[in-house]
Amino acid sequence: MDRLANTVRPYAWGSTTAIPELLGIEPTGEPQAEMWMGAHPGAPSRLAREAGERALSDVIAADPAGELGSAAVEKFGPRLPFLLKILAAGAPLSLQVHPNLEQAKAGYAAEESAGVPVDAPHRNYKDANHKPELICALTPFDGLCGFRDPLEAAALLAGLGVDTLEPYVDLLHARPEESALREVLTAVLTADPEEMTKTVHAAALSAERLGGPYIPYAAIAHHYPGDPGVIAAMLLNHVQLQPGEALFLGAGVPHAYLDGLGVEIMANSDNVLRCGLTPKHVDVPELLRIVRFEAGDPGVLRPEASPSGEELYDTPTDEFRLSRFVLAPGAAARDITAPTPQILLCTAGGVTVGELALAPGESVFVPAGDKTEIAGTRGGTGTLFRATVVV
Structure with missing residues (x-):
């Protein structure tokens, strides 16, 4: 390694x-x-x-x-x-x-x-x-992450009290989910740039004044004044x-x-x-072809623990597999030898990988099949992330 x-x-x-x-x-x-x-x-x-x-x-x-x-x-x-x-x-x-x-x-x-x-x-x-x-x-x-329910998005936009947002509010109320989200995002991204800049500015001032659920959008507008993405962001779930x-x-x-x-x-x-x-560059036609106009819960993942102590973030892809270990000081070393390549990353405390000691932010590459034992160090509990693939 x-x-x-x-x-x-x-x-x-x-x-x-x-x-x-x-x-x-x-x-x-x-x-x-x-x-x-x-x-x-x-x-x-x-x-x-x-x-x-x-x-x-x-x-x-x-x-x-x-x-x-x-x-x-x-x-x-x-x-x-x-x-x-x-x-x-x-x-x-x-x-x-x-x-x-x-x-x-x-x-x-x-x-x-x-x-x-x-x-x-x-x-x-x-x-x-x-x-x-x-x-x-x-x-x-x-x-x-992902679209809000159109009615929730409509309520958020309406609460700003900006007249030029009212057509979007009406569309979100009047259309079925997919067409409502598609039509509003399309309208936002293809609006006259000068008029959209004014709308974003008015929305940002209102969001700053209202606070609460509008705080993230006031912050976004601070970094990207006049950007239509500020309005598009309000269509999405805040996580x-x-x-x-x-x-x-x-x-x-x-x-x-x-x-x-x-x-x-x-x-x-x-x-x-x-x-x-x-x-x-923003390629609006290609973007609209790729976007999935589906509202839903963003699906926060929590790791699933196994008897070995490995905590897996389960995802539907094979190109990567991410898990973590929380390693107590003095505990016996764990064998995580695998027939696949691994990158091991320490993010807290201290850990050992074989004879290598890792501090936070340090990582190792482990070729497929190489003997791999991990353990915590005497300095306290260590956290190690494991990245590999699914074969």
Whole structure:
């Protein structure tokens, strides 16, 4: 097994303090948004092997079966199919959805055929893969996930007392669920930009004055003044996760993370279609084709404990499997050897993986089949997240 050196991405929405506090280092004053653990070509983890420090992506490419196991290679190909992150939101991320696998393959093929450069700002599909994802809170964590019941959304919008929102309120009352949500989101995203800016400004002032359930939207408007995504956000469920709780985000589900520190895992893809809260490209027709216009409970996940002490976050995807262990000091070591690749991440206290001691924010890559024993240290209870695949 190998200790990983990981890249921290300095996106503008990142917290300036959360990741440094986890790592026990001094903040730089700059936003630190995501720490990536995996073999994504954008920022692969690095590890020390006999020939010196190498990118995990290169190590896997040199011996896919040896690093990933034959079953994982047969099922997913010669690549690590997931990306693990520590995510620290100090401001709202973009409101977005991800395609399913069939949509991603078709969209990627179409843009390749049209000759759209992969790095073009208006490109929607960077690869041919879907991007299911799971976020697990390490601190209290705020987000938006899935559509509210149309009548609840209508009540929220009506409560602002903004005249230009009344047509949306009427639509939410008058149409069946799917068409109500589709028509209102379409109207918001295609409205005259100047008029929508005025509507968002009026809605933001009212939300700030009213407080209570409107507080998240006043905060969003503060970061993205005039953005139609502020109104679109009010169509979605506001979710507040407590540490240890999680959300699974499947294809077509609109969502945004607002604030907090969490462990995120996803299929290894860059495919994102944005609805708002961003200066980046918004392809409204393609977005509306991908979004699932279904209202429902966002489905907060809590881990399911097994007799072995492993606490699993059960999701309907095979590209990743996330679980955690809470390891008491002095307890006997646990064997978690697996025929699949693993990334193990410490998020609290101290743990040992074999002979390696991990502090919060430190991680290791374990090749398939390598003997793996984990334990807490004498310094107190430790928390270890385990990322692998389902074969």
